[in-house]
Structure formats: C-alpha cells, structure tokens
Amino acid sequence: MDFDAAVPHPPIHHHWVITVSCPDQPGIVHAVSGAIVAARGNITESQQFSSADTGRFFIRLQVESLADRSEFEAALAPVIEHYGMAAHIDTVGRPLRTLVLASTAAHCVNDLLFRQRAGQLPVHIPLVLSNHSTLRDLVGFHGVPFESLPVTDAASKAAFEERVLRAVDEHDIELVVLARYMQILTPELCERLEGMAINIHHSFLPGFKGANPYKQAHARGVKLIGATAHFVTSDLDEGPIIEQNVVRVDHSRSPGELVAIGQDEESRTLSQAVKWFAERRVLQDGARTIIFR
Amino acid sequence: MDFDAAVPHPPIHHHWVITVSCPDQPGIVHAVSGAIVAARGNITESQQFSSADTGRFFIRLQVESLADRSEFEAALAPVIEHYGMAAHIDTVGRPLRTLVLASTAAHCVNDLLFRQRAGQLPVHIPLVLSNHSTLRDLVGFHGVPFESLPVTDAASKAAFEERVLRAVDEHDIELVVLARYMQILTPELCERLEGMAINIHHSFLPGFKGANPYKQAHARGVKLIGATAHFVTSDLDEGPIIEQNVVRVDHSRSPGELVAIGQDEESRTLSQAVKWFAERRVLQDGARTIIFR
C-alpha cells in the first residue's frame, strides 16, 4: 500500500482469480506462487485439493497484483506449460454471462433475478428463454429480456434448442441455467453445453430420479426432502452434483405440500450453485465436483 | 396432588398411553375422549392424523387417570369394538423389552446401551446377540448379557436365527434392533418380526441401497451423507422409514472418512427411532410411518 511521494498516481491493484488443474506432482504450489511473486502479486485466498481418484491436482487462488492481464498471464505462462495445466485466469467478481431456461415455475427464476439485481450473484443475464409465456411479467419487472417458444413436438423442440444455441453465440454465454425448465435436452445439446450448464432437480439425488420426485418421496415416506443442483449431461439426473440441501418433513404432508416446501430448497440450492460456478469455485474431477467454498 | 387430611391414602394417578387406528369417520375423538372422562382421566398429550392414502384414522393419547388398568380398559372396550379399532394401551414410560443384534461395529450398540443406562431410552435390553465376539467387553461393561454365534454358512445362519427366535420367546421381546448387524435376515425371520424389528441403514435411503453405501456416496460425489432407520421387511432396504438424518460433507472426504462421519448420524438416528418406537410414537400406515413426536 506504500508508495513513493514522487509517484503522482497510486498503483492499480488488479484482483485475479486463477483456477488450475493438472497431474499431481511435487512443487506445483511453489512454481505457481513464484510466478505470482514475479507478477508483483499477493495471494489473498487459496484452496487446493489432490484427488486420490484421478491423480489430479486442483488449486484456486485469488491474487491482488500490480500486474495487468498481459503481464500477469505472461508470468504464469511458463508454469502452465511446464506442468501441462488446464488453467483459467479471470477478474474477481466479473459477472458471468448467463442464459436462463425456464418453463412455468417462478420461484427459481425469481430468486436468480432478485439476487442478480441485489448484487448478490455475480452474473449478467441477457435473456430468459422459456417454453411458456407464464413468466413474461416477472422477468420483465426485473428488467431482463424474455422470449417464449412453445415446445410441443420434435420440430418445435429442435427450434427451441436451436434458439438456445443461437443465444449462446449471440451473447457469448458462459453458463446456461435450467431453472426448472421441464423439457429433457437432446443428447446433442447436452454435449454442446457440457461443463457449462447447471440443472436443479427437485429431489435429493440419487433418490427419486425422473418425473414427479415429490410424489415418489411421499409414497416412500421419507423424512427429509431435498434438491440437487448438478451439471447437465446426456445421462439424465446423473451429472456431477454441485450442491444439495434437505428440509425435514413429516407424515402429515401431502404431495402438494411437499412441492411447496421443496421450492425454497430448490431456489437456494440453484442460486448457491450458480454463485459458486460464477466465482470459479466449481471444478470437475471425473464424475465428481470439487467445490472451493 | 392435594388431598383431604381425612383421606388416608392419596389417589393413585396412572399414566396411560393409548394408540389407536381405525377407518376414519366423524365422532371418533368424541367417543374416545368420552371413554376417558368415564375412566376419570385427563388427556395430557394428543396427536391425530387422518391418512388420505389409506382412509385410516390414527390417534395417540397420553392420559392421567385415577382408573387402574382393568377399569381403564373396560371403559375403552365398547369404543374400540364399535369403531373396529386396532388399539394398544400401555403404561407411560414402561421399558420395552428389546433384543439387540450386532456384528463388529461398536458405535450404535454403545449409544443404545449408554442411553439405556443414562435413563434416556425407555428400553430393557436383556441380551445382545452378535455373529462376532468383538463387542463382548463393551456390552459387559454396560451390564448386559452378550452372546456370539458365528454365521459362516447356511447352517450357522439358521442356527443364529433360531437363537434369535428363542431369545424373543424367552424374554418376551417386543422390539428387535439391528444395530449394524451385517447379515441379511431370511424372509422367514423378517416375516416373523414384522412391525417389531428396526434396522439402521448407513445411507439416506432410497439413495445407495445395498452394500457399501459410503463408497457409492463417494463415487457419486453427494454433498450430504445420511442414515435411515426403518422397519425390517423381506424387501431389503425398502421397509417403512422411521427416521433419517444427514450431515454435510465435501469433495475432500475419502470413503473411509465418510464412514467415520456417518457413524454419528447412524447412532443418533437409530437411538431416536428406538426411543419413538418404545414410546409408542411410531405407527404404520401402509408403506409409510406416522411419527407422533
């Protein structure tokens, strides 16, 4: 923070978030931290994990640095190359360009838009796309463009998915959120969005996969119901889990009441997963996720 | 508690717990409460439930009454008959005669025995029966008889189950607790113990049925692990659920650590289920349970 009186302008502090994964071996932390010192940086937050399952090493760093992006990237480049790292460098807090898909349920969409507006969620949502028009007013109130395209058969489904891909291109989308979008994506779209699409499932997976999970939960008489945010894969309800929450219920709850009770868990679970993803805290390790909270 | 000096003995207050189920219809509460008034009783605790699934009505009452058992039963008998009730009358707090089956894991057995001893669990455990001798000292310390019978093949398994049935008869057992007993009961034994045997499964059912649930949970990367206490039925891990708990875990936990973390949930979930059962708070409604907490 000190600087010479002769310098008329204070130095600019950049805040970088770096995520890295590579095959595990000794010396990685030292190499990365050395590059950061070289880039006149100070590590302000750090989490690491060595996966016994895959033999890979993962680290997430937040760095305060005097170096601008090009200087910072240049300093890290040799380390990244030497260790064969998959690395990502970004500005801390930059809003992630996020496309939201919805159907008729309002709770998750409202929660996402409300938090975006309140500055609690580092995302920029340029569009909500729905297969119904139900949420037009709600989305409009939050100042976000809304489009609806009915999905009733294979052709309209293809048109909807084409619109999704076009929106991804147009807005340079980094994250697609299925906020209770009630259509199954085609395997092609799942593949195209791999690692960048998050779904909220209204059960505590792997229990109650498929349709009507609350009805299943009622029939089975579970004492806790929950919600699961997970990456979208072509294997339905089987993508890597990002976050889960449960809430206690008892025998007196009808399937309809379970729906209402569960919605709070869905909203907060999805928003939490989106927040972590946008903050680059979610990394994939095979079929599992690493969450650097 | 006050009584006239001329009365040589204070009236004896009996504390009864009554559980009833019958086809639902109007007037049941009035009829039951009328019988209780006739038996000079006062309702101190009451919970009821009408099942939309089965059309049955369930009620649990605690009553303070001047009537002894025969007078009390006589007062209720006409109501029970008229409504075709399945009814049970018992003394509040009477320890339930409970047989514990175990293998090598100590945590659930220790928790049950410690709570029995501390007066927190209204059970009387006359015997712990195990297919290993591991827990002999622990059980002995708590002053409870212990027997072990190895189960290595069909013949020894039959001998073990025969010993279970003999123990049930000898001690007039009302509840059998499988405290991490790691053998699958034969369908015959399951049937014989129907509605009176509780198992603890080390996952949040219906997720991760079968063997090695913690290993499955690790592989699937769930963010919460749990335990489920349920009635034993011949349909493995599918019996009516009595209680469930979960605890948060993260990516850094190995399968072995999940085992250690999960044990606390197993112990408290099983002890809770046993406590409710012993207090006559657990009723069955088809494949679901009603818990009158």
Place this chain on the structure above:
Amino acid sequence: MDFDAAVPHPPIHHHWVITVSCPDQPGIVHAVSGAIVAARGNITESQQFSSADTGRFFIRLQVESLADRSEFEAALAPVIEHYGMAAHIDTVGRPLRTLVLASTAAHCVNDLLFRQRAGQLPVHIPLVLSNHSTLRDLVGFHGVPFESLPVTDAASKAAFEERVLRAVDEHDIELVVLARYMQILTPELCERLEGMAINIHHSFLPGFKGANPYKQAHARGVKLIGATAHFVTSDLDEGPIIEQNVVRVDHSRSPGELVAIGQDEESRTLSQAVKWFAERRVLQDGARTIIFR
C-alpha cells in the same frame, strides 16, 4: 360425500379452525369434541398443549362441518362459556389482512409479496408503508399499494405511527409485519399492536440484541448466525419468539458477507412466522409462544 338422490344440492362442507385457551382441567377435549359432533363436524387436525408454567390448556382444531358459522358458533358457545375459554373461530385458509412496514431492505418484503402472489402465504396485504421510497417499484410490481413517509425527527415519527394506526383501522388489519423496518416503535404503538405485530431481528436472540447484530456476531466469532421472528413488545428484542433459524459461517466471512448470508434466514424465518400466525398456529403462553405446526 354421499347424499340422497332426492336432495338436489350436495351439502356444503365448511372448514373451521378453532383455537382455544383456558385454565387446564379434565374433560375439555371431550366437551369441545362433543360440541363439534353436535355441529355435524369431523375433526381433521388437532394439537393441544398443557402449560406447566401457566397452568393453561391450549388447543387448535381444524374441523370439517356441515354447520354454517352461526350454527357452529352456537354449538360451541356453551362450552366456551363454561370453561372460561378465550376462543377464536375462523375459516381455514382465509387470508389475514396484513400491513407491512419496511425501510430500504428489499429481501423480506420481496419474499412476503412473492409468496402472497404464489398462493403460499394466506395473507392479504393492502399496503406496504415505508419510511423510505426505495421499495416503491418492487412493491408496485407485485400489485400492492405503497406509501412512504420519511421519519427524521420526533414529529415525523409521530406522523408515521399515526399513519400506521389509521391504516390498521382503514383496512381492518389483523397483523402488522415489520419486514426490516429500521425504526424503534414507540411504547404506545407497541402496546396498541400487542399480539398482532411481528418483527424480524437479524440475530439468533437473545444473542446480539440491539443495533448491528452481524457486526457483533463477527466480533464475537460465532460459528452460526441466525434470525429471529418475534412478537413486538415495548421491551426491545424481548418479545415472545415465534421462529428462529441459523446458518453456519466461518472465520473467513466479513461483517458485510454475514449480512448477505443472513438475509436468506431473515426472509424465510419471517415468512414462516407470518404463515403460522395467519394459519392461527401461534398462541401466546406468558412470555413464550406455542406453535401448533
């Protein structure tokens, strides 16, 4: 549900919720259930509690009955009189006329209005009154009238409170909700609203009373932060507690982050308390509340 073919119209089933408190004594349940039978009613939900602290008996019943209000009240009147009951009879699900007071924070107001709109909260909110204009658009979006009156000194505070009382009269208000209204009410207003005003405090009371609870929580290094919904009394932050929730935090959270994390707990805790109150599930027993969940 069956009716004679000669009857042209099916009988109307009324759904009543009855709450009663009176000095405890034997026979109350029988007397009440008898009156209900007389009013051609069937008890569908029932909870009772005898307070050892105050010697009072409390019961909440939901009843399906063929009797209209006047017949139903007439049937219960003798019982109410005989036992000296404080009793309330209402229609199940009737929206409670609710006035919301707010300042600048949006999260609790948004949650209440969103749930009202979604049919999850049985309230009718005819007005949101604030000492700031910040929330005008949000409230308007939900279709609810909004007024703001600045509070800057004793005179403007008196004007605001006068407006509150006028609104209570105009709209026949049954519940006043302080949804992060950041002014202390005068003792006179507290007294006037006794038993019908709910406040949300942003800490786990009785810890961190008064101003800046999250800053206090940070300084003290607590591992869980929370929110408390309680009745408003002239004794600040000391009114009977209705509901509390907590969430885990760790050392890395700044006071500002605690604020953001805590807001979710505030919203859901307040909405839960309002829901229970509106459903007549909240009764007062001295300085404590009874919640018939």
Place this chain on the structure above:
Amino acid sequence: MDFDAAVPHPPIHHHWVITVSCPDQPGIVHAVSGAIVAARGNITESQQFSSADTGRFFIRLQVESLADRSEFEAALAPVIEHYGMAAHIDTVGRPLRTLVLASTAAHCVNDLLFRQRAGQLPVHIPLVLSNHSTLRDLVGFHGVPFESLPVTDAASKAAFEERVLRAVDEHDIELVVLARYMQILTPELCERLEGMAINIHHSFLPGFKGANPYKQAHARGVKLIGATAHFVTSDLDEGPIIEQNVVRVDHSRSPGELVAIGQDEESRTLSQAVKWFAERRVLQDGARTIIFR
C-alpha cells in the same frame, strides 16, 4: 512408492503438519513452499487466511516429505525467522496429550473416551480428574486412570487446581478439556492454561451465559437450543468460540427435556472442537478463532 530394485530400503515418507501465523505481506506462500520443496516435500493439504481485523496471515499445511524432523526444521528455519513467524511443526496424526476435567455428567466424558478408543480422536488421555467420584467406573472401563478430589471450599478448590497443574507437568499435557466440569476455574489457572484449555458451555453463546442455561432457554422460549465449545479465559463464557451446534425444540419441552436433548449437542460439539485442536486446525486471531477444516 516405486523405487529402484538396487535401493535396499524404500525412502521414508514423513507427514508433517505446519501451522504459521505472522504479519501479512506478499510472498509468504512462495517462501514457505520454497522451503518445503527444498525439504523434498509435497504439499498435500493447505489452507490460509488473511485477517482484516488483525492484519495477520495464517496458514496450515500438511506435507509429505522425505526429510526427517531435523532436516525439515532446518529448511523452514530461515523463512520462519525472516517473516517473524509463530510456527509449529508436528507429525500428522500424533495423539495430543490431553487431560480431562469432569464432574458428575457422563455424556461428554464417555464420548471423548469412546472416540479415543475407536481411533476417531487423535488424543492420548492419561488421566481424568473429577471433583466427584461418579464417573470412576465409566472411565475405568475405557482403561483410563481416574482420580477424584472433592471441591467444597476455597482450600479444596486450591488443592484441586494444584493437582491439575501437577498433572499438566507430570504428563506434559498439551490440552485440558473441561468436559462439563462444573467449577469455575480461578483466574490464575485460566491464565496458566491460556490457549490450551477448551470448555463446553451448554448454550448457544453469547445467549444464556452463566448458570442453568437450559432453564433460561426454556423461560425465553427459544426455538433452537445449542452448545458452544470455546477456549477457557478468565472472562467466564467469553473465550474465543471454536464450535457451535444447535437443535430444534418446541414449546412442549420442559427444562429437564431440554437438558437431555442438549446433551447430544454438547458431546458432539466438544469432541469436534477437541479433534480440530488436536489436528492443529484451530488458530487464535485476537478474540476469534480460525478453523482450518
């Protein structure tokens, strides 16, 4: 784990845990990781925190290294000196020499001893010291020496505390656990044990300090009760908080029932705090703790 056939002995892998705190400045991580590389070590676990409150930097590392203790310490010494670090180097998993103080309550003591025995708690408890003889059998069963010394007046209190200090010396104690020890320590003893004594308080601090917290909690009608493990300081119930847990209760619970319900939270909260302390995961930052979970 692979090694050349010509090498007669495999290299020994030491597992070190290092905790460090020092004034924050750039380059610390790089300097420490460089020393670790020099000591032929690989970082397997790492957590760090920069305190905005005190300006201090904290880091905890687990390292797998070919260096033995003297080589490892020699490699780190210059870094420790240069940055003015308070540093601690230990073997991962080494049992901490722990003295337990108790009174009559069994639950916390039983939980600690059971977990020690089950290998879940990296402590070695050479002695349980109590002001009552109640727990003699329980402690003996777990194979741990037990002494009781009545505390009835100032003189006997002084004798007890003298015995504590003597035991600390005799057994080279690193941690003193007050497992529901119901006497207030003198300020002198508090000072002597500063930073190495953990107490369990049976409330969710800072609510309900002092005596009879469950009675206070009942009177106040809280909806969650809890337990707090904290460092012992001469300022009663005000020491830095290490861990807290809560459990939901309702109006129907008597003070006595709250005691029983709360005991589970006390046991697991205390054992958790002891585990983290023994694993060197608890660091003090002024009046707050840092928990490197």
